[in-house]
Amino acid sequence: MVYYITTLLVYAGVDAIACLGLSQQFGVGGVTNFGFIIFQAAGAYVAGALSLPSDHVDGGFQSYILGWHLPFPFPWIGATVVGGLLAIPFALIVGKRIRGDFAAIGLLVTAVMFNLLVTNYVPLFNGAAGLSLVPSPLQGSFNPQSTGYQWGYGIVAILVAFATYLFVTRITESPYGRSLRAMRDNDTVADSLGKNVRSLRTSSLIIGGAIAGLSGGVLVGFINLWDPQAWGYAETVVLFAAVIIGGLGNHRGAMLGAVLVPVAFEEATRYIPPVPGNPNLIPALQWVVIGLLILVFLWFRPQGILPERRRKLATRFASEPGMQPGAMDSAPAPLADFAGPVTGPKPVGVTETEVTETETVGVGAADGQADAPPATSDVILECRDLVREFDGVRAVDGVSMAFQRGRLTGIIGPNGAGKSTVLAMLAGTLPSTSGQILFKGEDVTRLPAFRRARMGLVRTFQLASEFKRLTVLENLLTAIPDQEGDSFVGALRGRRRWGAQERELIDSAQAMLERFGLLGLADRYAGDLSGGQRRLVEIMRALMAQPAVLLLDEPMAGVHPRLAHDIGMQLVRLCEEGTTIVMVEHELSIMDEFCDPVYVLADGRVLAQGAMAALRAKEEVVEAYLVG
Amino acid sequence: MSVFIASIGFGLVTAAVLALASVGFTLQFAVTNVLNLAYGGVMIVAAYAAYALNERGVNIWISAPAAILIGAVLSVLLNNLIYTPFGRRGTTPIAMVIVALGMTLILEFGTQALAGPTNVSYIMSQGATVKLGSIELTVVQLVIIGLSIVVMILVHGLIRYTRLGKAMRATAANRNLARNCGIRTDRVITVTWLISGALCGLAGLTFAMNSGTFGATSTDIFLVLILAAVFLGGPGEPYGAMLGALIIGLATEVSASIIVSDYKDVVAFVILLAMLTIRPTGLLGARA
Numbered sequence: 077m078v079y080y081i082t083t084l085l086v087y088a089g090v091d092a093i094a095c096l097g098l099s100q101q102f103g104v105g106g107v108t109n110f111g112f113i114i115f116q117a118a119g120a121y122v123a124g125a126l127s128l129p130s131d132h133v134d135g136g137f138q139s140y141i142l143g144w145h146l147p148f149p150f151p152w153i154g155a156t157v158v159g160g161l162l163a164i165p166f167a168l169i170v171g172k173r174i175r176g177d178f179a180a181i182g183l184l185v186t187a188v189m190f191n192l193l194v195t196n197y198v199p200l201f202n203g204a205a206g207l208s209l210v211p212s213p214l215q216g217s218f219n220p221q222s223t224g225y226q227w228g229y230g231i232v233a234i235l236v237a238f239a240t241y242l243f244v245t246r247i248t249e250s251p252y253g254r255s256l257r258a259m260r261d262n263d264t265v266a267d268s269l270g271k272n273v274r275s276l277r278t279s280s281l282i283i284g285g286a287i288a289g290l291s292g293g294v295l296v297g298f299i300n301l302w303d304p305q306a307w308g309y310a311e312t313v314v315l316f317a318a319v320i321i322g323g324l325g326n327h328r329g330a331m332l333g334a335v336l337v338p339v340a341f342e343e344a345t346r347y348i349p350p351v352p353g354n355p356n357l358i359p360a361l362q363w364v365v366i367g368l369l370i371l372v373f374l375w376f377r378p379q380g381i382l383p384e385r386r387r388k389l390a391t392r393f394a395s396e397p398g399m400q401p402g403a404m405d406s407a408p409a410p411l412a413d414f415a416g417p418v419t420g421p422k423p424v425g426v427t428e429t430e431v432t433e434t435e436t437v438g439v440g441a442a443d444g445q446a447d448a449p450p451a452t453s454d455v456i457l458e459c460r461d462l463v464r465e466f467d468g469v470r471a472v473d474g475v476s477m478a479f480q481r482g483r484l485t486g487i488i489g490p491n492g493a494g495k496s497t498v499l500a501m502l503a504g505t506l507p508s509t510s511g512q513i514l515f516k517g518e519d520v521t522r523l524p525a526f527r528r529a530r531m532g533l534v535r536t537f538q539l540a541s542e543f544k545r546l547t548v549l550e551n552l553l554t555a556i557p558d559q560e561g562d563s564f565v566g567a568l569r570g571r572r573r574w575g576a577q578e579r580e581l582i583d584s585a586q587a588m589l590e591r592f593g594l595l596g597l598a599d600r601y602a603g604d605l606s607g608g609q610r611r612l613v614e615i616m617r618a619l620m621a622q623p624a625v626l627l628l629d630e631p632m633a634g635v636h637p638r639l640a641h642d643i644g645m646q647l648v649r650l651c652e653e654g655t656t657i658v659m660v661e662h663e664l665s666i667m668d669e670f671c672d673p674v675y676v677l678a679d680g681r682v683l684a685q686g687a688m689a690a691l692r693a694k695e696e697v698v699e700a701y702l703v704g
Numbered sequence: 705m706s707v708f709i710a711s712i713g714f715g716l717v718t719a720a721v722l723a724l725a726s727v728g729f730t731l732q733f734a735v736t737n738v739l740n741l742a743y744g745g746v747m748i749v750a751a752y753a754a755y756a757l758n759e760r761g762v763n764i765w766i767s768a769p770a771a772i773l774i775g776a777v778l779s780v781l782l783n784n785l786i787y788t789p790f791g792r793r794g795t796t797p798i799a800m801v802i803v804a805l806g807m808t809l810i811l812e813f814g815t816q817a818l819a820g821p822t823n824v825s826y827i828m829s830q831g832a833t834v835k836l837g838s839i840e841l842t843v844v845q846l847v848i849i850g851l852s853i854v855v856m857i858l859v860h861g862l863i864r865y866t867r868l869g870k871a872m873r874a875t876a877a878n879r880n881l882a883r884n885c886g887i888r889t890d891r892v893i894t895v896t897w898l899i900s901g902a903l904c905g906l907a908g909l910t911f912a913m914n915s916g917t918f919g920a921t922s923t924d925i926f927l928v929l930i931l932a933a934v935f936l937g938g939p940g941e942p943y944g945a946m947l948g949a950l951i952i953g954l955a956t957e958v959s960a961s962i963i964v965s966d967y968k969d970v971v972a973f974v975i976l977l978a979m980l981t982i983r984p985t986g987l988l989g990a991r992a
Binding site: 108110168175176177178179180181182184185186188189192193196309310313316317320354356357360361362363364366367368369370371374375378 | 739800814977
């Protein structure tokens, strides 16, 4: 009985560790590694082979590599390190941009094949028979069969699980964790905001792999054997089920799931006495029940028992000094000048009474800009002979454009003219087939999107691209460059390292929200907002990056005309402050009012350029628009 | 050399079974965009359905319709009661994979709970051995090859020359557009799953015949071969699946004769992984 309880305790610890690893990798980072069980298996094999003596010692009844006979902590350390190292080749598969379920199948099949290879290649880890007689930790000093040792092992396993929990929570709750969650929600957008998605994915895999390896090491020290039967593909399904049932993106949920699924359904039932005449009935039904559990939970409660917590940063800091409305002008934040007296916090679209006044001012400002171009008229962004082919179709066919500093340049054209494609190539979201892109005098044609974003070239997207399961405030915070806690090391150093800066950044983000009149929505999930509000969030987020050049892809689409007008006013003001803006838009009246100069694209080529009033007089432009 | 040529014979048999399975799998993907990983589970349930009759003294060839029927009915139920409702709820593709794997556990271990853990085999004669040069095949194996060829021709005729086939292709290309053009897509999808399910049942039966003995989880590795064939030809492409099945069937058996038979499935795995990472649309596919 004691043995039964201590065994469950160890399994609870081991499964909790593994589920936390998966929760970090899948729930937070969004990396679907269906080969997860391989990492636990590798940890167990390596820990076993490190603690076993050379395979000649026991009369050579089993064969395996290593056999270094290392004392206690080293097998566990080895298991962790190997789990992490093994993740590196996996990063190459998961890093590829392929459909989520295709990648999942690739990894699932990889797990099946690793199992097949280890089963058939005996010299590695003794083939199908597996490793046995693996020494327990410290078995020279203690008797592993004693009750005290068993209890001790169970407690150590739980403690290791708790330490793992603290570790993953520290990462998840940091700005680095925020970047991981942003990548999970939309990796293309995270990339366009300066996040190195490949590196984030790789580190997710390594962290999860190392944790899984550790779980294997802890397990093998207790059960003293490890064979291919112990890590069939179905075990991966069990772990995924546990994390989903517990609550995706919630580490406590992952631990709860570990106790509910693998421990309660897999291990606890192992000791139900077999049915006479059909000894396999219980184990078989156990798998059926796990299958049913997965379906029932995904149907009735797909968010899990403990859903991901909403991080109410604005509410948490609201009671503290420096957070009251009106105080943001003095906030020592990177955006203080931006929210300062030049513009003043201007609510958009909410205060209806001011609209008429705003409109008259707006027309005047736009006219003034058209008449007198800014003094600094040097080119900051330029593309030459840009070409993009899709399966032989030339969507963009030799486009050359130059964008001047501090100007609000418009790009118009009929559907399929290649406007969005040009924008995507400028930002680096889409590689160009040929041509050259110069930003701040440097050739950035080959640079990935996140590097261009870090240089100050930031884009928005035509389709809604908010990070759905981040709050509005978090969405804004994600875009801010050079955060102290936005790296693995920074995250590990803890809140003491990045907390003060975080406070300042929250101030500046709230100032931005105030300016656009969305302060009240700071703690709402961005995915829950209306279409127009989401567009605003996206523009605000792009502005938080303090871009030198802002590329907007139809920012007014689906937005109420009055709100669109107010957004236009804000953009004009940004240009006066020195930001360069390039805007793709369908609505000609917006071009009339705000943009100068305007490029007209048709069939992947530049048809004309110049002031909108002049373009309207050109016959070929009108024709392209009406006919196209 | 003769071993090499003999392996081509076995490769053709494997390819024949694989073609039945892969075409069914790829048709399901084509019309519903779901990777039905429970396919192997349905195959084995169908194989056991024929076994249940065979065990009671019914000739296996007379029991065959039971396998086909069970495969067809089970597949339709799977789609209409599980995949479609989950899909309507906006379940992500990843969660769908987990749903399919959960169904696999239910089907395979449910079968095991009923039938027991020991492997079984049909009571049947493999027939005389026919020699074609170095290739030696039993009559049953030749029948399987012939059956598969006939079914492939029927599938070709269905897709190419019937109204239903046209409706299937339209639904696969763009379901909403097809519906707006007056095609009853729900019915087309159900019929497609019925037909592909019948193929799945037939594949289960021939798989069980060809492998001699089988158990509830025997199709786990075979599913890897199916996936490899499907992705090689391009998911959703029936002709691609046929070609893929031929290549994978031959590649696994021929490599078994050259290297060691323990690792023959690794060839399929390498091909699958290469296709997934380099060209997930397959050799014949264009759809992403």
